[in-house]
Amino acid sequence: MADWQAGESRSLTKTMVLHRMTDRIRHSLNLQTILDATATEIRLLLQVDRLMIYRFDADGSGEVIAEATNRDRLPSLLHLHFPATDIPPAARELFVKARQRVIVNVPAQETTVSYLSDDAAAGLTLEAVLNHPIQDIVQRPVDPCHVQYLTNMGVQASLVVPVFHRHHLWGLIAAHHARPKTFKAAKLEVLQFVADQVAIALEQSHLLQETQERANREALINKISLLLHAPTSIDHILQLVLEQIVRAAQGSGGRLYLSELQANQLAQLYCYGTQPECDPAHFLERTDVWQQRMTADPVLTVISPADWQIPTVGINHFLQAWMQEEKLLFSPWTVADLYQEPALEEVYPYFQTTPIRSVLIMPLWYAGQCLGCLTLFRNHVDTNILWAGKFDPDVRHQPVRQSFAVWQEMLTSQASAWTAHEVKLVQAIGTHLVMAIMQDRLYQCEREQRVLVEQRNQQLNLARAVAEEANRLKSDFLASTSHELRTPLASTLNYLKLLKEGFYDSPEELQQYIAIAHQSSENLVSIINDVLDIAKIEAGRMSVQPSWVNLPALFQEQQTLFKAESQLKGIPLVLDCAVDQVFADPMRLRQILTNLLANAFKFTAAGTIHLCAIPGTNTADIVVRDTGIGVDPAQCDLLFEPFVQADGSIKRQYGGTGLGLAICKRLIELMRGQIWLESAGLGHGTTVTCRLPTQEYDV
Amino acid sequence: MNILLVDDDHLLAQSTAKLIRRLGKHQVRVTEEPAEIMQSCRSGEVDVVLMDVNLAGARWQGQAVSGADLARELKNHPQTTHIPIILVTAYALLNERQSLLEASHADGFVNKPITDYPALLALIAQVNQRA
Numbered sequence: 001m002a003d004w005q006a007g008e009s010r011s012l013t014k015t016m017v018l019h020r021m022t023d024r025i026r027h028s029l030n031l032q033t034i035l036d037a038t039a040t041e042i043r044l045l046l047q048v049d050r051l052m053i054y055r056f057d058a059d060g061s062g063e064v065i066a067e068a069t070n071r072d073r074l075p076s077l078l079h080l081h082f083p084a085t086d087i088p089p090a091a092r093e094l095f096v097k098a099r100q101r102v103i104v105n106v107p108a109q110e111t112t113v114s115y116l117s118d119d120a121a122a123g124l125t126l127e128a129v130l131n132h133p134i135q136d137i138v139q140r141p142v143d144p145c146h147v148q149y150l151t152n153m154g155v156q157a158s159l160v161v162p163v164f165h166r167h168h169l170w171g172l173i174a175a176h177h178a179r180p181k182t183f184k185a186a187k188l189e190v191l192q193f194v195a196d197q198v199a200i201a202l203e204q205s206h207l208l209q210e211t212q213e214r215a216n217r218e219a220l221i222n223k224i225s226l227l228l229h230a231p232t233s234i235d236h237i238l239q240l241v242l243e244q245i246v247r248a249a250q251g252s253g254g255r256l257y258l259s260e261l262q263a264n265q266l267a268q269l270y271c272y273g274t275q276p277e278c279d280p281a282h283f284l285e286r287t288d289v290w291q292q293r294m295t296a297d298p299v300l301t302v303i304s305p306a307d308w309q310i311p312t313v314g315i316n317h318f319l320q321a322w323m324q325e326e327k328l329l330f331s332p333w334t335v336a337d338l339y340q341e342p343a344l345e346e347v348y349p350y351f352q353t354t355p356i357r358s359v360l361i362m363p364l365w366y367a368g369q370c371l372g373c374l375t376l377f378r379n380h381v382d383t384n385i386l387w388a389g390k391f392d393p394d395v396r397h398q399p400v401r402q403s404f405a406v407w408q409e410m411l412t413s414q415a416s417a418w419t420a421h422e423v424k425l426v427q428a429i430g431t432h433l434v435m436a437i438m439q440d441r442l443y444q445c446e447r448e449q450r451v452l453v454e455q456r457n458q459q460l461n462l463a464r465a466v467a468e469e470a471n472r473l474k475s476d477f478l479a480s481t482s483h484e485l486r487t488p489l490a491s492t493l494n495y496l497k498l499l500k501e502g503f504y505d506s507p508e509e510l511q512q513y514i515a516i517a518h519q520s521s522e523n524l525v526s527i528i529n530d531v532l533d534i535a536k537i538e539a540g541r542m543s544v545q546p547s548w549v550n551l552p553a554l555f556q557e558q559q560t561l562f563k564a565e566s567q568l569k570g571i572p573l574v575l576d577c578a579v580d581q582v583f584a585d586p587m588r589l590r591q592i593l594t595n596l597l598a599n600a601f602k603f604t605a606a607g608t609i610h611l612c613a614i615p616g617t618n619t620a621d622i623v624v625r626d627t628g629i630g631v632d633p634a635q636c637d638l639l640f641e642p643f644v645q646a647d648g649s650i651k652r653q654y655g656g657t658g659l660g661l662a663i664c665k666r667l668i669e670l671m672r673g674q675i676w677l678e679s680a681g682l683g684h685g686t687t688v689t690c691r692l693p694t695q696e697y698d699v
Numbered sequence: 700m701n702i703l704l705v706d707d708d709h710l711l712a713q714s715t716a717k718l719i720r721r722l723g724k725h726q727v728r729v730t731e732e733p734a735e736i737m738q739s740c741r742s743g744e745v746d747v748v749l750m751d752v753n754l755a756g757a758r759w760q761g762q763a764v765s766g767a768d769l770a771r772e773l774k775n776h777p778q779t780t781h782i783p784i785i786l787v788t789a790y791a792l793l794n795e796r797q798s799l800l801e802a803s804h805a806d807g808f809v810n811k812p813i814t815d816y817p818a819l820l821a822l823i824a825q826v827n828q829r830a
Contacts (some may be wrong), residue, residue, distance in 0.1 A: 479790060483753070486789035487708060490812030494714035495818075503721045516710055 017045050017275070018190065022197060031205035035066035036276035037172075038198055039085040042068075046159070046187055049073035053163075053198075055171040060084030060092070062171065064388075067116040073178040074154060080388040080406060086149075087172075093455040095162040096169045101188070104158040107180045111143075114188075126459040148400040150176075157181035159188075161195045165202045173198070202280075217425055220248050224429050228436035235270075245376065245429050249422045252356065253375040257285040258364075258372035258437065259294070268370075272684050274377055278445060284350060285373065289343050294363045294370045295335055330363035332374075332426055337415035357415045362426055364434045371437055374430055477669045479533050480643040484658070487526065491520035530659035532640055544670045545586035546699065551620070552577045552614050554586075558593050558611065565601050572608050575596070579613035579620040582692040584671045589692075592667055595660045596624040596688050603686065604628030618695050619673075625687040631679040640665040672697065700725045700827060701744055705766060706751040706787070707731045715749075715813065723820040732761035733769055740779040746830075748773065748822050749809070752788035752799060770803035783826035785819075787811050806830075 024037045035053050041082050043051035050073075053066040067078040067637055103112040157177040163170050173195055175183075183191075224244050227237055238256055253273030260267045269285070285291075328659045335341045338351060338359050356379035364371045390407035426698050495517035496558040536542045552676045581590075593611075600609045607627025614621045631639065643658040661677075668675040673692040679685065702725050706712035709731075720798040728745075730736060731754060739745050752766040759769065766786065773779040785807040786799060796808055806826045813819055 450715070479795075483789040486811050487711070490713065491708070491711045493812045493814060494711060494718060497718060498714055501718070501721065503717055513714075516714075520710075 016155040018193065021194060025136045025392050026098070029093050029205065029208055031201060032066070034200070034201045036068075036559075036647060038194060039066045039068040041692045042173065042175070042191065042194055043070075044068075045190060046175050047158075048157075048177045048181065048316075049174040049179075050077070050380065052077060052174045052176070052570055053171060054082070054174055056092070056169060060087075061088065062359075064417060071342070074176055075404075077388055077404070080386050080404075082388050083391050092169055095172070096164075097500075100193070101162075102160045103183060104146065104150060105180060105182070106147055106156045106158070109147060111146075142332060145400055152402055153404050154178060154402060159183055159191070161191055163195050163198050163202070165199060166208065170199070170202060182677050209547075213421065217248075217421075217428075220244065220425070221428055221432070226434050228432055229439075234436075234440040235268075238433075239272070241272050241429070241433060242270050242374075245374070245426060246272050248429070249360070249376050249418070250378065251360075254377050255284070255367070256372065256433075257290075259370065274354060274356055274379060276347065276355050276356060276377075278347075280351040283374070284347065287347055289346060290361065290373065293361050294373050308385075314576055332360050332423060332430075334418040334423060335359045336417035340415075357381075357413070358418065360423070360426065362417055362430050364430060364437070364439050366434050371434060374426070374433065378416060378418070378428065381416050383411045383414055385409045385411065390653055392486065430479065443480065472646040477534075477642055484527055484643060485524065485531075486526040488520040492517050492524065495520070527659070533663050534659060534666070537663070537670070538607055542590055542666075543671060544667070544699070546583050546585050546671060546697070548581045548696075549584050549586045549589055553613055554590065554593065555613070557590070558597055562597055562601060566609075569601065569604075571601065571606065574608055576610065576612040579615050579694070581621050582613075582622075582694055584673070584692050585667075586601075588667045588671065592625075592664045592690065593622070595664055596690075599660065599688075600624055600626035600628065600686070605684070615694070616691065618693060619691050620694050621685060622690045622692065625685065627685040630684040632682060636677045640675070668692070694699075700747045700823070701822065702727045702740055702747050702749060703736065703745045703748045705727045705736055705754070705769070707733060707754045707757065708751075711753055718816055719820070722816050723823070725823070726774045729768050731757065733757055733764060736769060737772070737776075737779075740773055741776070745782055747777070747827050748782055749823075750784055750786050750805070751797075751811070752786055752790065767803040767805070769804045774804040781830055783830045785809055785822060785826060787813070 021038060021041050024034055028034050028037075039051045039053055050069040052064045052065065052069075054062050055065045056062045061081055061084045062354060063081045064077045064079060067076060069078075101114040104110075105112075124164050130456035150156075153176070155176040156179050157175075159175040161173045163173060173191070175191075205310075224241050227241055227244070228238055242254055242256045246252075251273065253271070253275055255275065256270040257274070258268040266286070276284055285294075335344065336358050337346070338344045341359075344359070356377040360376040360378075362374045364373055372665045385408070387407045387409055389404040391401055391402045396463075442552075495513045498504060499510070499513050499517070504513055531540070555577050559573055559575060562573055595611070597611065604626040605628065610623070610625040612621075612623045612625070614623065640661050642662040665675050668690055671692060673690055675688065678687045678689070700723075702719060703717050704719070705725055706715065706729065712729045712731070713830075716729045718769070719725055719727050723812070728739065730739070736748075737759075739782040740748065750766040754764065754766050754769075757764050757766075757769075759772070763830055764772075766788075770784045770786065773782060773784060786803060786805045787809045788796075788799070789811040790796075790799075799805075800808060805823050806829070809819055809822065823825050
């Protein structure tokens with residue numbers, strides 16, 4: 001203390017140094033800049049040849065990460081690693097528990113140990129500490145090995161101060177001098193203060209790093225969440241998301257496997273980056289080890305809403321509400337080195353030709369159902385470590401090494417483990433992935449249902465249209481029938497009434513009225529018969545009994561039937577039968593031919609009527625051709641509809657019910673034949689053709 | 700009363716005409732020619748028209764026409780608009796009857812076959828009185 005207050009100028013220097021360093025620490029967020037500056041400033045302050053800042057790694061070894069040195073006196077050790085054995089666990093523990101400062105004076109073979117914290121020393125258990133009375137300053141002889149070690153390094157004086165971060169020994173500030181040197185209390189005070197400032201800088205830097213990582217993670221999850229709900233195809237989205245996950249988890253490749261939903265569907269596989277060599281590709285997920293992951297009870301991690309670290313802006317309400325609750329998240333299975341994992345032995349052949357070394361398997365669960373799994377790969381890495389002097393890591397107690405010259409150790413094909421951060425990230429993204437997949441599946445399901453409903457609606461509409469059309473035809477038929485029955489009935493009734501009232505003026509008139517009434521009644525009966533025939537056919541209650549019909553005989557019969565009419569009108573009926581027999585109902589075929597020939601005679605005033613039979617392929621055409629009034633070609637098909645006559649005037653002139661051709665058509669169709677009517681136009685005659693089978697069939 | 704009976708079924712028309720003549724003591728003329736109908740009505744010698752709706756093959760001014768069309772023609776012509784028209788048809792459906800009446804502007808409607816001649820004569824008298 002006396003030294004510290006000795007001179008104004010010294011005090012000023014010290015204050016200035018402190019200010020400069022505190023300023024740098026507070027204003028710079030870059031830890032390396034702070035450490036570099038700290039090393040330089042402390043070396044100047046302590047007037048030593050080398051000032052190093054040494055950081056411990058997890059395995060107890062360490063690395064010089066900042067240094068200031070006078071190269072003429074001591075060589076640079078920057079970026080060199082020191083094995084864990086150089087600062088053994090007992091020494092490290094003393095640094096932690098006693099927060100001690102060690103000053104070694106090599107020529108004097110003396111160590112000065114200062115306990116910096118009284119309360120920290122209270123809980124000491126280490127024998128080394130218990131053997132010495134705890135006091136502010138302890139001076140004891142230095143370990144000969146330590147002396148040898150420092151001597152081999154070319155160091156005569158050494159000062160080491162521990163740096164703590166969050167109650168852990170983070171590293172050391174070490175001052176080396178090539179000549180013996182004593183350190184004044186005031187300077188040691190400053191050094192301690194600086195060490196505390198470094199700890200603050202570490203804390204700040206750590207916080208900054210954590211914040212940045214967290215921000216990056218949130219940004220990534222948000223990005224992926226937006227991607228998952230983007231209005232593009234799910235295939236495209238899943239592929240993009242897979243790429244993002246692989247990159248975010250520092251993987252070299254990955255695959256997303258979605259199991260088949262139903263037996264008729266295929267499993268889907270999305271791949272990115274380095275892949276194992278299996279063919280076909282999805283065989284990896286079919287292996288026992290992957291299947292076990294997907295079928296075994298999932299491993300769960302409890303996640304509270306605060307752990308989500310996902311901005312809820314832009315996420316749908318459902319997902320938001322879902323995230324409000326405490327959740328069980330499915331934990332991935334992480335394997336740092338797949339060749340150290342016996343469970344993966346069956347898949348070694350797939351991986352041996354690839355650089356893949358680490359595997360992460362995360363089954364995707366939703367509501368007790370495994371949708372598939374996400375698998376990430378990481379390649380092996382080569383690390384190159386520069387050691388301060390060659391040592392054999394396998395030898396526990398080795399003599400102090402003679403040289404600290406750089407020794408390069410190449411570590412090839414190293415596995416690098418998945419960090420907790422990476423796992424957490426994959427979990428969070430995996431949850432989003434599951435939601436997106438489920439959403440898509442629901443959407444697909446809904447769409448399939450909708451298509452099905454639409455198809456059914458169409459079928460129903462069609463069926464309704466058919467039913468309505470049938471109903472309309474039936475109504476039309478009923479209305480037409482009613483009309484057609486009323487007309488002859490009206491005549492009958494009128495003439496009977498005239499007779500009943502005695503409104504006739506002569507016996508001739510009386511006879512005439514009776515004849516008309518009788519004729520009208522007969523007309524009515526034939527219409528009723530035709531209507532009943534049609535109704536019977538339409539109702540499917542008309543049956544035909546087909547057999548072999550001898551056509552020449554049938555034609556002869558028809559010629560006989562129409563002989564009188566033919567002679568009366570002077571129109572010959574010419575037969576030309578080139579077919580022996582057809583397979584048809586003889587009675588119905590006779591009815592049809594009689595009808596067609598009656599029409600021909602009715603509508604023909606002069607010329608000839610032909611009745612022919614022409615053979616075809618498994619069929620025969622029976623043709624009735626006349627030279628009569630003919631038909632407008634546009635109306636040819638219409639004539640087969642009930643009650644249709646080509647022209648209203650035809651009825652007046654020729655009579656008839658308008659049902660004849662309709663009945664013929666239906667009967668021919670019942671006999672598995674066809675009927676059609678052709679005409680070259682009005683006044684050019686009509687040809688009706690019936691095509692009937694000439695092969696036997698079962699009814 | 701002079702009645703014009705329009706029907707394309709000649710035998711039926713003759714019997715109907717005779718029954719109206721004998722039962723109602725009216726003058727009845729029978730025709731199915733649109734031109735003749737128009738001419739008779741315009742000449743003022745017709746008091747009531749009995750018009751069959753279904754006139755097969757009837758043409759007027761180059762168009763195929765029904766009895767309902769002719770009734771509308773008469774009603775639309777200033778010279779004949781006052782003449783009462785009774786439609787006669789075998790189409791018995793009620794909704795068709797109503798639309799036929801509305802389309803033709805006719806005054807009455809009678810079903811075919813006519814079974815109740817006294818009722819027909821009463822209707823004729825009624826529409827004639829209204830005119």
